[in-house]
Each structure stands twice: as structure tokens, then as C-alpha cells.
Amino acid sequence: MRLDKWLWAARFYKTRQLAVEAVNGGHVHLNGQRTKPGKEVQIGSRLQISKAGLEWDIRIEQLPAQRRPAAEALLFYAESAESQARRQARIEEERALRQALPPQPATKPNKRDRRLIHRFTQEP
Numbered sequence: 001m002r003l004d005k006w007l008w009a010a011r012f013y014k015t016r017q018l019a020v021e022a023v024n025g026g027h028v029h030l031n032g033q034r035t036k037p038g039k040e041v042q043i044g045s046r047l048q049i050s051k052a053g054l055e056w057d058i059r060i061e062q063l064p065a066q067r068r069p070a071a072e073a074l075l076f077y078a079e080s081a082e083s084q085a086r087r088q089a090r091i092e093e094e095r096a097l098r099q100a101l102p103p104q105p106a107t108k109p110n111k112r113d114r115r116l117i118h119r120f121t122q123e124p
Helices: 003-009 016-024 070-076 081-100 111-122
Strands: 028-030 046-051 054-060 077-079
Touching: 003 016, 003 028, 003 070, 016 028, 054 081, 070 077, 077 081
Parallel strands: none
Antiparallel strands: 028 046, 046 054, 054 077
């Protein structure tokens, strides 16, 4: 099975084109080396996937005939424990960073709010 088809079927990418772009961009390594989207993968192959600041280190367990639901797609690969721990730590770190930032307003100020802001900032 082609690498880009497997990545799409395992639901790492929403479309095959996104999978192709990730492989060509060097975000996916097969058995420790850069590869091409059309490279054949087999059961037991190792993949390192970098996506949105997160990294997966997985071993291919199944070669699906078609794209399946997300619950079944989890059975297509086995992820190492240290990979899961690294990813969870990164997620927690980003969550803490977001909570430390001041909250953004839901909308931009309307006309009345702008007038109040101008009145507040321009009066001595």
C-alpha cells in the first residue's frame, strides 16, 4: 500500500493531497529516512510523523483496504509509550501557555465601546 494512502486511511490527514504534501515536506519519515508518497509500506514499518508541533513514533500493524472510522483507524498502528508521553507533555505545555495569556475578547468593540475607550484614554 502507498504511504500517502495509508496516512489518509489511518486518519492522520484529512485528504490524500495533504498527506502527499506532508511527505514531500519532510514531515513523515519511513524507517528513519525521508521518503516519497508512493513508497510501499508494509506491516512492521516504522513511521515518524510531525504534525502541528506534535510527533508520533508508530509501527504499522494493518494495511486497510479502505478508509475506516476513527475508532477502527487506531487499530492500524501501534504507538510507542514514550511517543505518547512526549505528545501528552507537549499538549499540557501548550495548554498551560494558553491559560497564562490574557483572554481575548469574543468580539471587537462596537461603536459605544470605542467611544468609551477614547473617552478613557484621552481625558487627563
